[in-house]
Amino acid sequence: MAHSSTNILSVQDLAIGYDSKVVAQHISFELEAGSLCGVVGINGIGKSTLLRTLGGFQPKLSGDIYLNGQNLEKFTSSDLSKELSIVLTEQPASKNLTVQELIALGRQPYTNWLGSLTEVDKQKIKESLDAFLLEELRYRKCHELSDGQLQRVLVARAMAQDTDLILLDEPTTHLDLYHKVQILKMLQQLAHGQQKTILFTTHEIELAIQLCDRILILDGKNHPFGNPCELIEQKHFDRLFPSEMVQFDEKTGTYKVNK
């Protein structure tokens, strides 16, 4: 297969789902280093399943996934943990961890058998704290944080894991508009500033159009992929929802409710 060297993630004719039930198929896209990509689509179309498959949590049904040019299935879990980090919708099991302790867990792939932190690890943790404006909260317990703060902590943990690819499952749910924009802006900075490849699922189509470099639309048929402007021109967003309820306005890049 042909892989250009800058492609971090390459997905070819992927089918995802469970044993007998195909959730989505014929998914193909490629992501370059430093790009922010949103995955949009209606509920139940397979966004989370795609993310779980890319993250190595569940086996694909068919097709190919290449991470840094290597077949995803060939990675051992400890090698994969240095290439790919993930932010899930589930809350951390223990919220009694402090912000700093939780972010420090992101360094586990690199630490010794006891998990002792080296100077490099501490530096990475500090960078993550700074990047997500968590410096002042570092000794707070996670159960004391607001939803928006906790989400920032979880993303900061993924950043501390220092992987080429970061996957996030609905990082903006339960947040108000301000914090939605804040977290997506931070993701954009992380992607562009540190050349991280970031893929996240979201229902915030209008924000994704404004902030993402690439968008993957899961529509149950041919799953269009491209930069937001191309997708708007090709009228893919118009077809995302039944048109009798909402209509996509190409000029503003927003959905309008049909009166």
Add this chain to the structure above:
Amino acid sequence: MESPRSYRFSFALLAIALFLSWLLNISSGSVSIPFADVLSSLLGKNTGVASWDYIIWDYRVPKGFTSILVGGGLSLSGLLMQTLFRNPLAGPFVLGISSGASLGAALLLMGTSILAGFTSFSFLGDVSLAIAASIGSFLVLAVVMLVAQRVKDTMALLIIGLMFGSITSAIVSVLAYFSSAENLQRFTFWSFGSVGNLSMDQLLLLAGIVAIGIILSILSIKSLNAFLLGENYAQSLGVSLKKSRTAIIIATGLLAGGITAFAGPIAFVGLAVPHLTRQIFDTMEHKILIPAVLLYGAILMLLCDTLAQLPDSASVLPINAITSLVGAPVVIWLLVRKRKMIF
């Protein structure tokens, strides 16, 4: 993260407290021995009264060490379970692990006599009791683990643990009904719990089992910390779920099963001590929590045993009753005072 200075101070305090409670434990008992004589006997000098030396060296010192092993080991198994099941109310007693050990012991102590008629008890060594109790606790632990993977609800898991407790105690009752008076008495005494009746060989065996449990726990420190985020996150951090889960389960089963075999089912220590420890050591880092719960559990057990050993009286209360009397209010206090038991 790193162990800060303040924890070193707490560790030093705990170590001193452990030493003091050990001394207190050793100097109290049914025979009143002056403290000065206890000290001089411990330092290797003769007290002049032969029976005193005998009582101190052959009875009280082994009992003190048993308490330390039992308290520390049970507390560690509780900590492991709370992290593994992501549940603050998990513990060897609540999840039915102790009941499993009881069932194993009951089958051995009472079941064999039913099967084999008047089998003499002598061929059943200490090792077989330890094995039977450990197998019992492993079985229950394995079933609870299987159920835990299906039922994500922590409440349901606890109720299932309680149900296992009911099932095993029902089987034990049936066994007891058909058992001979002598074997029934053996089992009843065992179920009261005791740290005092261990021979040197038994003590060494128990120490070996607890040591293996502690070593496995230390080797699991990194994965235990990762489990604090949940299993999916742990996997994404490169933790081999199967391997680390197995290591933790074996450690828990050995600790809870082995200790229950020798000392009887001792309630609440495993559940309460990790929470008490977190009141002092405000961290989730297992590197700090593991030694802390070992120390704390040992102290608590020594104190409970000292209480059970009513000073200057010949009667010894069942240790299981004492730990319940101390442990249950602690759990209630934690729930009421802190609203929820933070884990």
